[in-house]
Amino acid sequence: MSDNTSLLDIRKMRILQAIVDDYIMTASPVGSRTVSKRSDMGLSPATIRNEMSDLTELGFLEQPHTSAGRIPSEKAYRLYVNHMMDSAKLTDEEADYIKRHLDTRVHEVGEVIRQTARVLSDMTNYTSMVLVPQFSSLKVKRISLIPVSDGTAMAVVVTDTGVTKNAMIRIPESLSPDDVEKISKLITRKLDGYRLSEAVEKVLPQIRSEVGEQADAVCEMLEDIERSMSETDVEVVGASNILDYPEYSDAAKARSFLTEVESGNYLQKVLTDASDVEMSVRIGTENDNPDMRDCSVVTVTYKAGGKNIGTMGVVGPTRMDYGKVMAVLKYLSSSLSDILGKLLK
Amino acid sequence: MSDNTSLLDIRKMRILQAIVDDYIMTASPVGSRTVSKRSDMGLSPATIRNEMSDLTELGFLEQPHTSAGRIPSEKAYRLYVNHMMDSAKLTDEEADYIKRHLDTRVHEVGEVIRQTARVLSDMTNYTSMVLVPQFSSLKVKRISLIPVSDGTAMAVVVTDTGVTKNAMIRIPESLSPDDVEKISKLITRKLDGYRLSEAVEKVLPQIRSEVGEQADAVCEMLEDIERSMSETDVEVVGASNILDYPEYSDAAKARSFLTEVESGNYLQKVLTDASDVEMSVRIGTENDNPDMRDCSVVTVTYKAGGKNIGTMGVVGPTRMDYGKVMAVLKYLSSSLSDILGKLLK
């Protein structure tokens, strides 16, 4: 994708910016008179019209019909996000709001994640999503197996960062609770310090030689655990916010958006894909998902102990308040990183 | 509430039933001609009109405006549910659908619950909700404490039915992993067979005398565990289905419904309240919640080992296909009970 900046002189940029700003707020096509008044450039509507005509030709603006104003194209939003946005700072009240609502006394990761999603959605009034910390990249500190019934046990994995996750797994019916405990201690000892993803290849051979007859069972259990742990969960909040925006007043459109969000598949994919980019913005059809054709998704990563361990983001109409969203996300990302840092130290 | 049956003769009943049946399907006011044709009673529209006029006076029908047909009142739905409904049987395909989609190979309670909610919502096309098995009434078989970091541990509680639940709790920083394990074994031994709700009163004194200096800590941990475990979770699926019904084509109405559902508060309350009634139906304003004024909620309980252990249900417009919903719920309740029975035996 080429850099579009060079195509536009400063005046065109300022006019385009004014249009995008206005459209983001009002959701209705912007006319030359409005731009002339709003942007303090001292230009008459006629001049603006000429420029707008050029911008339309260049593909930055679209005209719903001849006698309406213009609305920004996706290309315009892209340029806006890349080069034109006032990278808004949060107001004091907003920063305060976050501080008050992210309760640092909470001592469970899941709870912190839920709170963060809540705050994110409340502040932006869009749909928020937070990917809970990912396991694949974290080192195991402890694996406990707890017998539940004949044939099943609960596996609890604790990582060095303190993030935990649990899953039910099948175990051979022949194992006694004592056996289970023994195996539990063994694999903790062996896996300590490794990533779970490495477990199967690196550690299994060693275990195999030590446990003898139960080797196959242990092997299967470990694979079962790894499979369960590599499933990522995503916390989605405020899906119904979309109904506040006129572009979704059509029930069918709202329906397809909400169904997609409820399934969580696409959102999870986006979050996972973006897990190594500090901040990413997908606008409209940049989402390769027809149901999200009129949406934008903005994501940031968050850290603990210096490593990226998760991603969070916001979904809303392409006409999204990118400046505010990005400011909130930046702030929340560092808040969450702080909290997790302390929580997991 | 008095029984309304006596108020209506058989003909009025049949007419009312025809109207409710029709309105449930079409969502538009039903006129006398339609009733005359649909119900094979051999009565002319004029006669039907006289009866409908009576039914209106008695409060079973309402008229949106003079020249529209009639729509059933809440009172009519109540009568319909109590006395008039064809208590529909599932078709073979439907029963089959359930069998195919409730995967009995799954071995985790949470997963079964999610599947059930999914099937329930898919089959009815309303919003479904399933309360995960409640702890308060179950007996503890094992409590494991797993050290996570200085000051926190994960508590996993396994009940005699095999239902499990876990929570992060605070522990004194001074406790070593070995201490934690010792305490874990101690409280398992002491609590085995008791309900968690009884734990604090009955068992604490005993423990107190045994652990000496750590008594207070153990005491607090147990309270922490009990508090966490008594929180009930509800799985909600298909909230966006509501957008398929014309009565929710208004964005503001849809919004308030979806917000209420997303919060889950009210649904959880209804499910918990209904946890000792085999099947309950709340119609419209019988829900003491303004946002649910135009909804009906139908719930059933499900069992494991002969005891009620949870509740599930459906939320939809008051114009709900009660017959089908109740049939599906009945069938699903017994399927789920079966599966859990096997799973938790």
Added chain:
DNA sequence: GTTAGCACTCGCCGCCCTTGAGTGCTAACA
């Protein structure tokens, strides 16, 4: 290069009229 002026476009809104589904009343009929 900028701007005032002007004719033109076209969606929106309110108005009116027609249509048709449905009602309630009355009178006749079995």
Added chain:
DNA sequence: TGTTAGCACTCAAGGGCGGCGAGTGCTAAC
């Protein structure tokens, strides 16, 4: 006495029409 045909009446919904006004593009003048 219950049932029914007939009829006048009501009223929401939908189509057609005209005015309004926001906005455009072009032209000519500064």
